[in-house]
Amino acid sequence: MSDCLVVGGGIIGLSVAYELSRRGLAVTLIEQGDWGGQASSAAAGMLAPLKEFASPGPMLDLGMESLHLYPEWAQELEERASGDVQLSLEGLVTVALNGQEREQLQAKHHWQKEAGHDVHWLECNELRDVEPLLSDQVVAGIYSPGEGHINNRLLLRSLVTACRVQGVTLLSGCVVSGIAVKSGRVVGVETTSGPIRADQTVIASGAWAGIMMQMLDVAIPVRPVRGQIAAVSSVGIPLRTVIFGTTGYITPKKDGKIVIGATEDESGFQREVTMAGLASILNGVMPYVPALHAAAFLEAWGGLRPATADGKPLLGPVPGWEGLSLAGGHFRNGILLSPITAKRIADYIESGRTDKIEPFLPSRFLS
Ligand SMILES: Cc1cc2nc3c(=O)[nH]c(=O)nc-3n(C[C@H](O)[C@H](O)[C@H](O)COP(=O)(O)OP(=O)(O)OC[C@H]3O[C@@H](n4cnc5c(N)ncnc54)[C@H](O)[C@@H]3O)c2cc1C
Structure with a gap:
């Protein structure tokens, strides 16, 4: 049994799994297809919060913080994976x-x-x-x-290698078909390769996150x-x-x-x-x-x-379902926001504190 299970092997799931593992947790990452094979490899790889966000506020703050994390994040991944990710912050x-x-x-x-x-x-x-x-x-x-920008396909490849080097259990070609609940607490997932159990489950399944929440009758709109x-x-x-x-x-x-x-x-x-x-x-x-x-x-x-529905990502616990968190809804900026998302989700899993992710909590959609 893992400490942490991450569902979805796009840029967000890979970044979260890597960061949790770096912090000493036993992590399993599940992907139904190929690593990064959906939105994350389709992206242009721009790292441009000032261009993207039309007004000051929590999105711009999050984006700027993530941009500033990039040089160190990219260098660490390059070292871990022995490969260039072609980061270019030249304007x-x-x-x-x-x-x-x-x-x-x-x-x-x-x-x-x-x-x-x-x-x-x-x-x-x-x-x-x-x-x-x-x-x-x-x-x-x-x-x-x-x-600037990064080569997101090379970044994905480096993240997969870095996760492997770090000891993350990587399961690709494995479809999550249900969320396992025991006494009101999420204890893992059911998959095409059998049940997988963990203390904490993080859903990072991109455009499919809303569908996954429907498995628990939780209506969080992701389209x-x-x-x-x-x-x-x-x-x-x-x-x-x-x-x-x-x-x-x-x-x-x-x-x-x-x-x-x-x-x-x-x-x-x-x-x-x-x-x-x-x-x-x-x-x-x-x-x-x-x-x-x-x-x-x-x-x-x-x-x-x-x-x-409001253009902001979903970061943090799903109310009413202990042991379950979301890391998703990054819309046009998932590549930009991957390092800060990994950091914020790992901080939450470690400490249980939500103060730094307040504007992005899934609870805003659930009354
Ligand atoms: C054309 C385009 C251009 C873009 N340009 C930029 C850009 O320049 N800069 C930027 O920052 N962002 C950009 N983006 C946005 C960025 O690509 C996304 O925000 C980001 O990739 C989302 O990452 P993700 O990991 O949440 O989703 P995804 O990459 O879609 O990953 C989710 C994964 O979950 C898996 N999954 C789903 N359901 C299940 C299941 N039941 N079981 C197991 N696995 C499952 C999927 O197979 C998928 O691989 C662009 C996007 C597009 C489409």
């Missing part, structure tokens, strides 16, 4: 194409600057010093030098929001920085790909790429970088972001 530009977008960005820059964040307002010529491939249509933007995303070759397109705008984003990776995305579709659990989706992401980024017209197309794929 991001959020750009405006017209007067209205400019005004909106200026207002954002204003509160970000007031709050002491490292952001710079750049007019079009200054922006081109940062990213010479930007088009003439770009009128101004915010430059945030500390944001899949499909993202369609594509990669083109960077040959002949030496982009320096991540570019983000209202109609799409462009992430130049260190592996020779430029990742461009992404749609947000309410399409249930369908992951496929549609003609309309692909057309919208490709057309969406052309106004920012005209050189992309000549880029060689490589691939396109889809993934299911786990979304909650």
